[in-house]
Amino acid sequence: MTVVELGPERCDALLRFFGDLPEGDLTFIKEEVTDPDTVRSWATGEAAGGRWVAVDTGGDGTDEVTGYVAVRPLPGWSDHVGEVRLVVAPSRRGTGLGRALARQALVGAVSSGLSKLVVEVVAEQGSALALFSDLGFSGEALLRDHIRDRNGELRDLMVLAHHVSDTWAGMDTVGIADELGAPAG
Ligand SMILES: CC(C)(COP(=O)(O)OP(=O)(O)OC[C@H]1O[C@@H](n2cnc3c(N)ncnc32)[C@H](O)[C@@H]1OP(=O)(O)O)[C@@H](O)C(=O)NCCC(=O)NCCS
Numbered sequence: 001m002t003v004v005e006l007g008p009e010r011c012d013a014l015l016r017f018f019g020d021l022p023e024g025d026l027t028f029i030k031e032e033v034t035d036p037d038t039v040r041s042w043a044t045g046e047a048a049g050g051r052w053v054a055v056d057t058g059g060d061g062t063d064e065v066t067g068y069v070a071v072r073p074l075p076g077w078s079d080h081v082g083e084v085r086l087v088v089a090p091s092r093r094g095t096g097l098g099r100a101l102a103r104q105a106l107v108g109a110v111s112s113g114l115s116k117l118v119v120e121v122v123a124e125q126g127s128a129l130a131l132f133s134d135l136g137f138s139g140e141a142l143l144r145d146h147i148r149d150r151n152g153e154l155r156d157l158m159v160l161a162h163h164v165s166d167t168w169a170g171m172d173t174v175g176i177a178d179e180l181g182a183p184a185g
Contacts (some may be wrong), residue, residue, distance in 0.1 A: 001066065001097070003104045006051040008043040010063060014053055015039050017065035017089065024150045028120075029068070029085050042070075050082070050112065052104050054097050066092045069101040071109045071117065082109045084119040086128075099131045106135055106162070115164045122147065123156035137162045 006014065018026065018033040032038040041047050054067035066089045071082040084105050088098045109117055119137065121128040137160040146157040 001054055001056050003052050003054050003067075003100055005049075005108075006043050006053050008040065010053055010055065010065065011036075011040050011043050013055070013063040013065040014068065017053075017068065020089070021087065022090065022150075025087050025090070027147075028087050029070070050108060052101060052108065054088075054092075054101055065089075067097045067101050069105045071105050071112075071114070073114065080114060081116045081118060082114040084109075084117055084132075086119070093127070098127065099134070102131050102135055110164055117162040117164070119160050121158050121160060122149075123158050129158070129160075132160050132162075135162065 004010070015034070015036055018029075018039070026033055042051055050072060051068070051070040053065045053069075056064045056066055058064060067087065069084065069086045071084055073079050074081045074083060084102070086098060086102055086105070088101070106117065117137070118140070119128075119132055121132065123142065139158055140161040141159040143157040143159070145154040147155050149155050
C-alpha cells in the first residue's frame with residue numbers, strides 16, 4: 001500500500017472506491033463523489049491539490065484505492081483554515097490506513113501554508129478521535145444533535161482543530177517536523 005497525491009491516472013480507481021462505499025460514509029466527503037466529472041476535476045483544474053489516496057496495485061497491475069483524504073481550504077476570511085475529510089474502505093479499517101492518510105494530510109497542509117486544520121467527527125467515533133488526537137487535534141466545538149445516523153438517530157458532532165504553530169512541538173513527537181525540514185521543538 002502506498003499513499004500518493006491524487007493524479008488523473010487514479011481517478012477511475014477513486015470513482016470505484018466511492019461507488020463501493022456505504023452511503024453513510026459518503027457524507028463525510030461532502031462533495032459529489034459519484035460524479036465522474038467532479039472527481040476528474042480534482043486531479044487537474046483549479047480544484048487540484050490537497051487530495052491523497054491509498055493505493056494497492058494488484059498482480060495484474062490494476063490499482064485499487066483503499067482510502068482517501070482531502071484538505072480543502074475554507075473560503076474567504078477563513079482561507080488559512082483547511083477542512084480534513086478522510087475515509088477508509090470498510091474492509092481495510094483498523095490496519096493503520098486512516099492514521100497514515102491523516103498524517104499525509106497534515107504534512108501536506110502545513111507545507112502549503114495552512115495555519116489551522118479542522119475535522120468533523122461523530123462524537124462517539126473512537127477511531128477517528130484517537131487518530132486525530134494523536135496528530136495534535138483537540139476538541140474545539142461540540143454540536144449537539146447535529147447529524148442523523150443511518151437509523152435516523154440524532155448524534156452529536158465534534159469539531160476537532162489543529163493549530164499549526166501551537167502544536168509544532170507536538171508534531172515533532174510524531175516525526176512530522178523532520179519531514180517538513182523544520183527546526184525541532
Ligand atoms: C475514521 C477512519 C478514517 C479510521 O480509519 P482506520 O484505517 O480504521 O484507522 P486506523 O486503522 O489508522 O486506526 C486509528 C486508531 O484508532 C483505533 N481504533 C480503531 N477502532 C477504534 C474504536 N472503535 N475505538 C477506539 N479506538 C479505535 C485503532 O486502534 C488505531 O489506533 P492504534 O494505531 O493506536 O491501534 C475510518 O473508520 C472511516 O473511514 N470512517 C468513516 C469516515 C469518517 O468517520 N471519517 C472521519 C471524519 S472525516
